[in-house]
Amino acid sequence: SRLESDLRHALEQDEIELLFQPQVSIASGRIVGVEALARWHHPILGELGAHPLFAAAARSDHLSQLSAHVQEKALRRAGHWPEALATLGIAVNVTASDLARPDFAGRFAAMTAESGLDRSRVTVEITESEMIEELDAAAMLLAALRRDGFRIAIDDFGTGYSSLAYLKALPLDYLKIDRRLTQDIVGSARDRIVVLGVIEMARSLGLRVIAEGVETEAQRDELARAGCDYYQGYLCAPPVGEAELERLVLAGV
Ligand code: G
Ligand code: G
Numbered sequence: 001s002r003l004e005s006d007l008r009h010a011l012e013q014d015e016i017e018l019l020f021q022p023q024v025s026i027a028s029g030r031i032v033g034v035e036a037l038a039r040w041h042h043p044i045l046g047e048l049g050a051h052p053l054f055a056a057a058a059r060s061d062h063l064s065q066l067s068a069h070v071q072e073k074a075l076r077r078a079g080h081w082p083e084a085l086a087t088l089g090i091a092v093n094v095t096a097s098d099l100a101r102p103d104f105a106g107r108f109a110a111m112t113a114e115s116g117l118d119r120s121r122v123t124v125e126i127t128e129s130e131m132i133e134e135l136d137a138a139a140m141l142l143a144a145l146r147r148d149g150f151r152i153a154i155d156d157f158g159t160g161y162s163s164l165a166y167l168k169a170l171p172l173d174y175l176k177i178d179r180r181l182t183q184d185i186v187g188s189a190r191d192r193i194v195v196l197g198v199i200e201m202a203r204s205l206g207l208r209v210i211a212e213g214v215e216t217e218a219q220r221d222e223l224a225r226a227g228c229d230y231y232q233g234y235l236c237a238p239p240v241g242e243a244e245l246e247r248l249v250l251a252g253v
């Protein structure tokens with residue numbers, strides 16, 4: 001299709017941009033890290049989000065190329081950040097296909113070394129969009145990344161393929177609760193019970209918890225009471241460019 005052939009061009013012409021969404025410590029109220037999110041500046045269709053971009057890549061066999069392109073770009077950009085951003089964590093998305101490649105850990109470590117970033121600042125986020133077929137192999141790869149000093153997050157927990165089976169099998173540092181679970185915690189007792197249960201389970205496993213899609217102070221306060229450590233959401237900021245990120249951090253948000 002059109003999008004699929006355009007994607008080859010996009011990779012060559014560098015039409016893929018990155019935005020960064022702040023992750024906030026609920027205890028301190030400070031921005032402590034960001035997630036890098038891909039955007040495609042399509043010459044005709046305008047700005048496209050990650051879903052159409054990665055769907056087109058999967059259909060045209062460019063998934064691993066696109067994934068590596070975005071990871072490399074995110075690490076390189078963070079490696080050049082100004083002083084004000086130099087202590088932030090940087091989370092990059094990896095797909096199940098990435099984790100199925102035996103050379104992924106080595107290539108990711110090499111990209112990070114090239115960027116000059118300290119590995120302890122870098123988190124690998126496992127997205128929900130594809131199923132991890134070989135859990136044992138993925139677990140070994142993630143354990144190797146972790147031994148190297150990287151942190152591992154399970155993203156979008158509770159939706160798609162991001163499930164209890166992953167929690168059982170994979171070495172993890174962070175659990176990110178999907179925004180479809182957090183969005184109604186104030187209005188719905190049922191949703192609140194589900195989220196409370198997820199947080200309690202994560203903490204019992206020694207994981208730190210990040211809630212996605214937090215838009216109101218009431219949601220944040222409910223999550224704080226439940227023992228959630230961090231949030232990501234419009235209450236702090238949408239995904240933003242680097243200049244806006246620096247402004248937010250300097251403003252002491
Ligand atoms: O920001 P947006 O709404 O487009 O993100 C939708 C989904 O796409 C999110 O779950 C996010 O994790 C995923 N995503 C965003 N950027 C990337 C990326 O660079 N790589 C991968 N694999 N997924 C991404
Ligand atoms: O699939 P995933 O949940 O990772 O999607 C990330 C996307 O969700 C980002 O592209 C971002 O634009 C969007 N997003 C981030 N924070 C919020 C929020 O607080 N509310 C809503 N509705 N969407 C959000």
Ligand code: NA
Nearest residue numbers: 093125127155
């Ligand atoms: Na993500």
Ligand code: MN
Nearest residue numbers: 155156176212
């Ligand atoms: Mn997510």
